[in-house]
Amino acid sequence: MTRVAVIGANGRMGSTSVQAIEDSADLEVVARIDVGDDLAAITEAGAHVALVFSTPDVALDHVRWCVEHGIHAVVGTSGFDDARVASVRELGAEHPGIGVLVVPNFSIGAVLMMKFAEVAAPFFESVEVIEMHHPDKVDAPSGTATRTAELIAAAREAAGSAPLPDATTDDPDGARGAKVAGVPVHAVRARGFIASQEVVLGDTGEILSLRHDSSTRESFMPGVLTALRWVSEHPGVTVGLDVALDL
Ligand SMILES: NC(=O)C1=CN([C@@H]2O[C@H](COP(=O)(O)OP(=O)(O)OC[C@H]3O[C@@H](n4cnc5c(N)ncnc54)[C@H](OP(=O)(O)O)[C@@H]3O)[C@@H](O)[C@H]2O)C=CC1
Numbered sequence: 001m002t003r004v005a006v007i008g009a010n011g012r013m014g015s016t017s018v019q020a021i022e023d024s025a026d027l028e029v030v031a032r033i034d035v036g037d038d039l040a041a042i043t044e045a046g047a048h049v050a051l052v053f054s055t056p057d058v059a060l061d062h063v064r065w066c067v068e069h070g071i072h073a074v075v076g077t078s079g080f081d082d083a084r085v086a087s088v089r090e091l092g093a094e095h096p097g098i099g100v101l102v103v104p105n106f107s108i109g110a111v112l113m114m115k116f117a118e119v120a121a122p123f124f125e126s127v128e129v130i131e132m133h134h135p136d137k138v139d140a141p142s143g144t145a146t147r148t149a150e151l152i153a154a155a156r157e158a159a160g161s162a163p164l165p166d167a168t169t170d171d172p173d174g175a176r177g178a179k180v181a182g183v184p185v186h187a188v189r190a191r192g193f194i195a196s197q198e199v200v201l202g203d204t205g206e207i208l209s210l211r212h213d214s215s216t217r218e219s220f221m222p223g224v225l226t227a228l229r230w231v232s233e234h235p236g237v238t239v240g241l242d243v244a245l246d247l
């Protein structure tokens, strides 16, 4: 049995993950950490792997604590940007046996949507990302949208694509969205959504829409379990579930 500590265990994703881990045959929850709990409970419980679903303001501290204490970490918290990844990578060099897997989105469908967007991006003149989430989400744009925009930008740069066409000169209220790696990203927050994203690719006379919807948090659980099984066998810092899925 792989012994798992869940950090942010009382939250929406933490509590759903606790249930999924308990329902699996080969993983067990040995520590449930939330606000006010001492992280020492993780080592005292003999955890092998920590699943981090705490809030973006504290997740880096949690991951660093895990690496320093010889615990592999799967990071689900959003906002884990390049600077945070670099900080963990630097720390990880002092703990070479430890694996850290940062996963912007655990849903297999969302991972495929990001991959399809990366493949398609150089073939279209225009591309924009629209992400839609529940209004209790604290960060925008979503980690998924940020990762998607970065993958799109890298694919277009590698292919030598032209800049995205846009004649807008007057946009005092930011109606054209945030620019992530140069790609427009639009964030919707509305009751009824869990997590959705549409990548709109346009060229003369055609539009390709790549849309993914998670309507329950259970949609993330196969990816969470895959990541927990994968991480201890893969030392170093890895970004994206696509790597663990051999995509
Ligand atoms: N990678 C993926 O596929 C997915 C990622 N996410 C991301 O996961 C993160 C969590 O999302 P969600 O579960 O909806 O959010 P929640 O706010 O429901 O859960 C976060 C939990 O972390 C707790 N927490 C806050 N500070 C600490 C601390 N210092 N120590 C321990 N626990 C702490 C919170 O407690 P309290 O409420 O008391 O502050 C809360 O219980 C977000 O960044 C979200 O974007 C979400 C869905 C899928």
Ligand SMILES: O=C(O)C1=N[C@H](C(=O)O)C[C@H](O)C1
Pocket: 078, 079, 104, 105, 106, 133, 137, 141, 142, 143, 144, 145, 194, 195, 196
């Ligand atoms: O907060 C959420 O709910 C989600 N957060 C992640 C993100 O920011 O991309 C993953 C998913 O979109 C749900």
